[in-house]
Amino acid sequence: MKNTVILADDHKLFRKGLRMLVNSLDNFEVTGEASNGHELLDILSQGTADIVMLDIAMPGMDGVEAAKQALLKHPNLKIITISMHGDKEHYFQMVDAGVKGFLLKNSEFAEVKMALDTVMEGGTYFSRELLMNLVNSMKGEREELASDSPLSEREQKVLLLICKGKSTQDIAITLNLSKRTVDSHRAKILSKTGCRNTASLVAYAIKEKLIMM
Numbered sequence: 001m002k003n004t005v006i007l008a009d010d011h012k013l014f015r016k017g018l019r020m021l022v023n024s025l026d027n028f029e030v031t032g033e034a035s036n037g038h039e040l041l042d043i044l045s046q047g048t049a050d051i052v053m054l055d056i057a058m059p060g061m062d063g064v065e066a067a068k069q070a071l072l073k074h075p076n077l078k079i080i081t082i083s084m085h086g087d088k089e090h091y092f093q094m095v096d097a098g099v100k101g102f103l104l105k106n107s108e109f110a111e112v113k114m115a116l117d118t119v120m121e122g123g124t125y126f127s128r129e130l131l132m133n134l135v136n137s138m139k140g141e142r143e144e145l146a147s148d149s150p151l152s153e154r155e156q157k158v159l160l161l162i163c164k165g166k167s168t169q170d171i172a173i174t175l176n177l178s179k180r181t182v183d184s185h186r187a188k189i190l191s192k193t194g195c196r197n198t199a200s201l202v203a204y205a206i207k208e209k210l211i212m213m
Contacts, residue, residue, distance in 0.1 A: 002029040003120055008040040008066065009055040009082065014105070018053065018082075021112060028116055037061025037069070044070055044077070051078045051119060054099075056090050064090060067097040078119050091130070095207050101125040124200040131202055149208065150192040156210060158185040163202045 005022050007015050007030055019030045031049055034040040036058045044052075052070065056063035067079050080101035081094050091102065100119045103112060104127045111127065118125040151159065154175075161171045168186075172179045195201045 004031045004049040006032040006049045006052045008034040010035045010058045037066030056083045064093045
């Protein structure tokens, strides 16, 4: 049985192209289309889907509000945001709402497939270009760490360097640690946060406000 996908975007031509792309995949099938958040919620009220590919900028009800309401009514729904630009403010709002993936509209076919597969398997996927834009736009870090954070102060420092794209060797040099110790910290960070990869670690850092955008 194929995984069902709903497309929500106000540009009909883009939806049609994305529909052809998704339907060309062996394990995914588009079962509905919406041009705004209200239409999406109407479709979901008639029967849920596995994944929603959701644009942020739509008339009537935008993607942020649509994601919040959809996940409130359908908590197991997986949402991948598709956007023209990597808007930091909307990115944070969507992460907070519980969105599982972010793609830019100029993403390659292979990346769309990877995002769908990753999210369907329970992971989180973020466009590489978007990640780099976010990392490069970091303006600072919190001076005080959250008291209820599951991470130690050292682990949070390692996390911040991971989010900035630093290699294990670079982190080791920066923090005056051995590469083996950095690898150990990384494994503990992944375990404590429930993250599976660097993309989801960036989302975690942003959501926990360890990184100030």
